[in-house]
Amino acid sequence: MLAHVLVRNSTPSDSFELKECPIPEVGPGQVRIKVTAFGLNFADIMARQGLYRECPPLPCIIGYDVEGFIDQVAPDVTGFKPEDRVFALTRFGGYAQYAITQAQAVSHLPTEAPVGIGCALATQCVTAYHAAILSQTLLPGEKVLIQAAAGGLGTALIQIALWKGCTVIGVVGGKEKADYIRKLGVQHVVDHHTISWVDYVNQHLGGRVDVIFDNVGGSSIKKGKAVLSAGGRIVTLGAAALSGKKGKLNLIKLGLGFGFFSPISFLGKSQSLIGVNMLKIADYRPDMINVSFKGVAQLYKDGILNPHIGKVFSQDELAEAQAHMEDRKAIGKVVVTWNE
Numbered sequence: 529m530l531a532h533v534l535v536r537n538s539t540p541s542d543s544f545e546l547k548e549c550p551i552p553e554v555g556p557g558q559v560r561i562k563v564t565a566f567g568l569n570f571a572d573i574m575a576r577q578g579l580y581r582e583c584p585p586l587p588c589i590i591g592y593d594v595e596g597f598i599d600q601v602a603p604d605v606t607g608f609k610p611e612d613r614v615f616a617l618t619r620f621g622g623y624a625q626y627a628i629t630q631a632q633a634v635s636h637l638p639t640e641a642p643v644g645i646g647c648a649l650a651t652q653c654v655t656a657y658h659a660a661i662l663s664q665t666l667l668p669g670e671k672v673l674i675q676a677a678a679g680g681l682g683t684a685l686i687q688i689a690l691w692k693g694c695t696v697i698g699v700v701g702g703k704e705k706a707d708y709i710r711k712l713g714v715q716h717v718v719d720h721h722t723i724s725w726v727d728y729v730n731q732h733l734g735g736r737v738d739v740i741f742d743n744v745g746g747s748s749i750k751k752g753k754a755v756l757s758a759g760g761r762i763v764t765l766g767a768a769a770l771s772g773k774k775g776k777l778n779l780i781k782l783g784l785g786f787g788f789f790s791p792i793s794f795l796g797k798s799q800s801l802i803g804v805n806m807l808k809i810a811d812y813r814p815d816m817i818n819v820s821f822k823g824v825a826q827l828y829k830d831g832i833l834n835p836h837i838g839k840v841f842s843q844d845e846l847a848e849a850q851a852h853m854e855d856r857k858a859i860g861k862v863v864v865t866w867n868e
């Protein structure tokens with residue numbers, strides 16, 4: 529099979545090589561998928577930059593999500609058969625023509641679903657389901673602030689929060705993204721190129737929000753804690769602030785930026801800080817992944833989750849796809865398709 533192998537931590541055009549690789553064989557509990565499209569996630573950018581410590585040693589095949597057709601099924605797996613159209617979380621190995629994964633991280637994809645939908649469902653929607661439904665409960669009327677709101681994860685969080693009857697504050701960079709989330713129904717659109725979200729919350733929302741989905745990390749968490757209402761939750765999902773910044777000093781700066789909180793400050797206001805790392809959930813709680821997969825498949829069927837495919841690249845345009853996401857141009861999901 530062909531695979532885009534990450535061979536060095538460099539620029540988008542200098543990091544991957546398209547190579548012939550052995551087709552992986554299924555192990556217990558696994559299925560193999562003939563991949564028609566794989567998705568990009570921001571973690572892939574961090575992995576390419578050498579800033580993602582969970583990334584396997586180089587050379588390696590990265591990639592968290594695929595859609596395609598079942599090709600091989602382990603003897604102990606039920607519910608899937610060859611030729612079923614599916615979407616799957618791959619936990620690396622996605623940038624390839626064949627991928628294996630645990631059957632618990634796979635779900636059927638309706639034949640009419642457009643290209644890329646399955647990729648968005650498998651990672652960003654599953655993450656949003658875990659962060660906004662399994663980890664806590666969003667109540668009607670709550671003020672929910674979502675960073676990187678126009679991205680793949682942001683879109684899914686917006687759709688869930690609006691479905692739950694929340695008031696959504698979407699934070700994005702730039703007019704095109706602002707227009708996009710306004711069309712999704714976001715009530716408070718904050719373009720951070722023109723106003724900081726902290727100023728916006730202070731000026732328009734009485735200085736308080738109930739839930740924050742934070743993907744920036746560092747001092748963003750400290751700022752969030754300062755405007756969090758009693759009973760509020762901060763869900764920390766990533767550290768995009770580190771993107772492009774190499775070296776231990778930057779890591780230390782980011783770490784210190786998070787601030788130091790006593791549990792008493794959370795207890796006193798009945799607040800929560802919730803960490804979400806889907807890689808660890810996939811490793812240690814495949815049963816939880818399975819709950820999210822089933823939930824996401826149902827919400828897609830019900831029209832609650834409706835991923836937006838922002839850009840589809842072909843197999844020889846991986847560098848362009850990586851640059852597109854790194855340059856903060858991604859709106860919705862970014863996918864790469866394999867030629868027939």
Ligand SMILES: NC(=O)c1ccc[n+]([C@@H]2O[C@H](COP(=O)([O-])OP(=O)(O)OC[C@H]3O[C@@H](n4cnc5c(N)ncnc54)[C@H](OP(=O)(O)O)[C@@H]3O)[C@@H](O)[C@H]2O)c1
Nearest residue numbers: 569570676679680681700701743765766768804805806856
């Ligand atoms: N914890 C988990 O398990 C998990 C799972 C999936 C995703 N995530 C995290 O959720 C976030 C969204 O993921 P996604 O795949 O859907 O990507 P995405 O939102 O399509 O792209 C990332 C966005 O983050 C924003 N951003 C903020 N600071 C940035 C910086 N310093 N450099 C580059 N971008 C920055 C940009 O939006 P603006 O220009 O609009 O600010 C950018 O477009 C990422 O941070 C990702 O790591 C975490």
